[in-house]
Every structure is written in structure tokens, then in C-alpha cells.
């Protein structure tokens with residue numbers, strides 16, 4: 001959406017620039033002629049003032065030409081101001097997009113929360129104890145907020161949960177000592193624990209859904225389903241599934 005807005009803005013600026021270039025060429029080409037016509041016109045007006053005669057067609061024509069040039073020139077000023085303003089807008093849009101990309105998305109935070117071993121199942125809201133009849137809607141925000149509120153002790157305990165999950169999965173590397181997704185060589189130390197079926201889509205933290213993978217695969221899989229990840233990473237889904245089944249996973 002934002003990227004589309006930026007593209008639209010860039011296209012608009014390009015169009016304005018093209019118009020501005022043409023106008024500049026025209027103004028340059030006619031500048032001398034304009035100066036001459038303006039002088040001629042001034043002369044005619046002055047003469048008419050002295051003689052008290054009527055406006056001649058010649059004066060009318062010159063007047064029109066001078067007015068056209070001046071209006072085009074002032075239009076050019078407006079155009080330059082407009083381009084300047086649109087470019088500032090574009091810079092601001094790009095800066096906002098950059099900032100957005102630097103902050104973690106909620107899904108990413110959710111994934112990290114899960115990697116640290118936090119339960120992401122629905123939990124009761126503590127803020128409205130009276131309205132027990134109506135179950136509070138569980139949103140990703142709630143989970144993320146709770147995760148942010150976790151104390152350091154909790155983080156430490158989650159880390160140890162994560163470590164123990166990883167230790168439990170170590171045997172996988174005896175069967176197949178490569179990342180089951182991309183088949184890069186994999187050591188226990190450098191392996192990451194991935195949820196085959198993502199937590200954000202209902203995947204559980206049971207060993208049959210947990211697998212040791214390489215860090216790049218873990219990062220690019222994020223909260224994607226296995227099928228989506230394989231498609232985006234140009235991996236053969238069926239082959240990946242077969243490998244996972246070979247090391248005792250359920251897909």
C-alpha cells in the first residue's frame with residue numbers, strides 16, 4: 001500500500017518535471033521576443049496616451065502575446081513550487097516507510113515470543129473481571145503486550161525452555177545433519193528451533209511440530225506456512241515434507 005503510494009507520487013513528480021522541461025524550453029525560446037513585444041506595447045500605449053486615439057488591433061495582439069508569456073512564466077513558478085512540495089512529500093513518505101521497516105511487526109514479535117517459549121494460547125483478560133460472561137477477544141496485541149510485560153525471570157525461564165526443546169530435538173541431526181528445508185550443513189550450535197506449522201496459525205510446541213533448521217530458513221519462514229515458505233523460497237514442498245517425515249515429523 002505504502003509502496004504503491006510512493007510509486008504513484010514518483011510518477012506524478014516525473015509528469016510534472018516533463019511539463020516543467022517543456023515550459024522552460026518554450027519560455028527560453030520566446031524570452032527575447034517577449035521583451036521586444038513588451039517594449040513595443042509600452043511604446044504604443046504611451047503614444048495612444050499622447051494622441052488620445054483608440055486601441056489598435058496591433059496593440060491588442062501585442063497585449064495578448066505579452067499576457068500569454070507572463071501567465072506561462074508565473075505558471076512555471078507555481079509548477080516549480082509544486083514539484084518542490086511533492087518531492088518533500090515523497091521524502092517524508094520514504095522516511096516513514098524506512099522507519100516502519102525498522103520496527104518489528106507484531107507477527108515477528110509473536111514469533112520471537114514463541115521461540116522464547118511463551119504460551120500464545122488465549123488467556124483471560126484481567127482488566128474487566130466483572131464481565132466474565134462475555135469472553136474477551138484474544139488479539140495478537142494482547143499476547144504481544146503480555147510478552148513485553150514479562151519479567152526478566154520469565155525471560156530466563158523461557159530461554160531455558162527453548163534450550164531444552166532444542167536439546168530434545170538434537171537427535172534429528174544424527175538422522176540428517178542438514179537443514180531439512182534448504183539442506184545446508186547444520187550444526188547443533190547454529191541450529192534454530194522452528195515450528196513447522198506456525199504458532200500464529202495454531203501450531204503447537206510439541207516435538208512433532210518442532211524442527212531444527214538453519215538460521216536463514218528460520219528467519220525467512222517467519223510466520224509463513226510450510227507451503228508458503230517453500231513457494232517463496234523456491235523449495236520443492238513435497239521433497240521438504242518427505243525429509244521432515246523421515247526425521248519423524250508430522251506435516
Ligand SMILES: [Zn+2]
Nearest residue numbers: 179182214217
Ligand atoms: Zn535452511
